[in-house]
Amino acid sequence: MSPLAPIKHALAAILAAAHDGLTALGADPAAGLTWLLCVAAVVVTLRLALLPIVVHGVRQAHAGARARPHLQELSSRLGTRPDRDSLRQHLEERRMVSAEHGVSRLGCLPVLLQLPVWLGLYHLISDVSSGTAVGAMGPALVSSLGAASVLGVTLAGSGYLGGGPAHLAVVAGLALTAATLSYVTQRYVVASNTLTEGLPEAMVAAQRIVPAVSALGLVMAGGVVPVALLAYWVCNSAWTLGQTAAIAHWFPTPGTPAHARRAARA
Template sequence: MPVLDPISHALAAVVAGAHSGLTALGADPSAGTTWLLCIATVVAVVRLALLPLVVRGVRQAHAAARARPHLRKITERYRDRKDAESLRKMMAERRLVAAEHGVSRLGCLPLLLQLPIWLALYHLVADVAAGTPVGAMDAGLAASLGGATVLGVSLAGRGYLGAGGTHLAVVAGLAAVTAVVGYVTQRYLVATNVVTADLPEAVVSAQQLMPGVAAVGILGAGGVVPVALLAYWLINALWTLAQSAVVWRWFPTPGSPAALRQAA
């Protein structure tokens, strides 16, 4: 994706820099563990860079939760008034309440800003694992990563079958652990930190299904993506688990099951 090239090249520089640093410290430049540490480094750099957006997202969730009861009262007060003037007044009152509690009209913009980075990182790992140079990850480094192995399994290898029992065990293990970590994060940390009282039943049902759907998706993707990308997904999922646990424990959304649990 040419539009993502500047981001991909910046991330490639991080991976190449991590590889150079680890090699300078005595790590084997072609070892699978060295490349796994490089992948972990780029995950850490990206997640730390995105931390301000995460903090903003948590603050916005709290602001929206504080404003929700007041917005509900306004909606109830204007429920049977459908004329243009009443609708104008209702929207003006809602904007006033939102401003009073610090609810941003930008909504999910912080999440949208993260998507190009995740897409660029996905393509970077997938392309380099396939031997395609990207920015600072030149042909030599791409070939090194593509030829690296972990437990005898190539980081460039794909699919569950066709490469022996060890390959199957490693790929299935990475996919299964990633799926479980993602399911636990979404089902027990993220979902319980969301206020669903005012949401339509269909939306609540969809939210309850998403952790399982995402887990099945990871298991399916495990059969087609490179092992290096599975390793990236697992490392990223573990970071998300830890980050979500911190928010769930110390910064729960007011009115959510997580907040009620902490107050009990």
């Protein structure tokens, strides 16, 4: 059994429950719009469940920003060729500074715990779009999702070419929307709330090109993944943009351009 199987089954139960709920409210169980709303419901449910980890990440970013000047001072005092005793004392002082400012020893581990969840959701949407039953998403529901369509394009369909103008418009529109949301989030929101002072110039330059590379990757992937998966990417990217913008506006990391704008508004 795949390590992601329990996660996929749990998410499949949410997807099936969303479909049952919308159908009970009168939605067409076979309509493409109904299934798109189901995908959106799974994304919203998952993002709400992960909010505690997001809050932890924001607090750690603030703690790290407060501790950073003190840690840089310790590093400057250490020198370039420290002896063993100096290095041991330096590490102890770093631990004390981190503890004083609330920097967790776990670092970004809680944030990394999200990765299996997102991989599970990716594989779930991919599997059911290709006709594979997963847990509560049995053969009947999988068949319904695969046959559902948006503007005549099935949610199981993929590729830019071969399906006519409507197919190209839907697939390209979803892929470009997901790519644009991702680029705006990383280039204008995340970048403004990220500390770059003291980082090597090569790392700063790499951060500048990541948004474009990520967006290009989404556009290229849009030509091979199912339409249902593109819809998931759009929903998830839209949530990420809104959540990241809210954090940068209301809880910016100290020392960043976003924090300076927040201070100017106060």
